[in-house]
Amino acid sequence: MLLSSTAFGFDFKADWNAKWIGLTEDSAVNTWLAYRTGVELDSVPKEVIANIACASKYWLWINGEMAVFEGQLKRGPNSKDTYYDPVDIAPYLKRGENTIAILVWHFGKHGFSHNNSGKAGLIFDTQLFRSDSSWKVIKHPAFGMTGQKHPNFRLPESNVLFDARKDMGDWTAPAFDDT
Numbered sequence: 001m002l003l004s005s006t007a008f009g010f011d012f013k014a015d016w017n018a019k020w021i022g023l024t025e026d027s028a029v030n031t032w033l034a035y036r037t038g039v040e041l042d043s044v045p046k047e048v049i050a051n052i053a054c055a056s057k058y059w060l061w062i063n064g065e066m067a068v069f070e071g072q073l074k075r076g077p078n079s080k081d082t083y084y085d086p087v088d089i090a091p092y093l094k095r096g097e098n099t100i101a102i103l104v105w106h107f108g109k110h111g112f113s114h115n116n117s118g119k120a121g122l123i124f125d126t127q128l129f130r131s132d133s134s135w136k137v138i139k140h141p142a143f144g145m146t147g148q149k150h151p152n153f154r155l156p157e158s159n160v161l162f163d164a165r166k167d168m169g170d171w172t173a174p175a176f177d178d179t
Contacts, residue, residue, distance in 0.1 A: 016051070018130035022121035023137060027055075029108035030158035031120045032143035034171055036178050037135040039098045041128065044090055051125045053084035055117040056107040056156065061172035062092035063099055074114035074156065082117065089126070100124075101172040103140065111156030136178055142166040 022033065052058065052071060060068035073083045106120030124131040146159040170176055 016123070016125045016130075018051075018123050018125035019132050020121045020123045021131045021133070021135050021137060022119060023139065027106050027108055027118065027120040030143070030145055030160075031106040031108055032140040033104045033106070033120055033122070033137055034140045034168065035100075035102040035104065035122055035131075035135055035137045036171070036176075037100050037129075037131075039100060039129045041093060041095055041098060043095055044093045045128075046090060047088055048090040048093060048126050048128060050087045050089045051084045052087060052102075052123070053082055054102075054104045054106075054122045055082070055120055056114070057105045058122065059103045060087070060089075061099075061101040062089055063094065064101075064170075064173040065092055067092045074111075075117060084123070097174070099172075099174040099176075103172075105143075107156040107158070109156050109158075112154040114156035116156065138168075141168065 021035070052060065052068070054072050056072065056074070058068065058071045059066065060071060067089055068085070068087055071085050071087070075082045102122060102124070104120060104122050107114060108116060108120070110116045122131060142163050142165075144161045144163065146161045151157060151159060171178070
């Protein structure tokens, strides 16, 4: 499915109520962002389609359970479009308080198979809730750049450095204190 948004270099479907969200600072190469929000539901419909897009790849947890592993496609073939994933998240939701946690990996550079958006961001839209300024986002402190040797210039992905000493713990769990 094709998507666009002016805030992130492309426009999105006019019927979406969600907002592109991210940090106000410029997006560096190999940026990892952790998003969280809580959603109170009186009931859960049989189907809840979440339209999800990011720059560049994401992982989604709902109530501590992984719902999407490595979502999103590389951007292209032109620099003004990206894709969104329609995902039925109803099986992961429950009546009462729900925790949505998303890890976004922003490649931050072009490759032969990817056009960089220039900005790390996320948009998440359902008929029940959507991304807006109430979502919390932080640059994940455990991810960083490795030293040389970097991947071939044809690839937009960077080597992944993860320093477990800087990890935030189980930040995808409902009980995590995200204050």
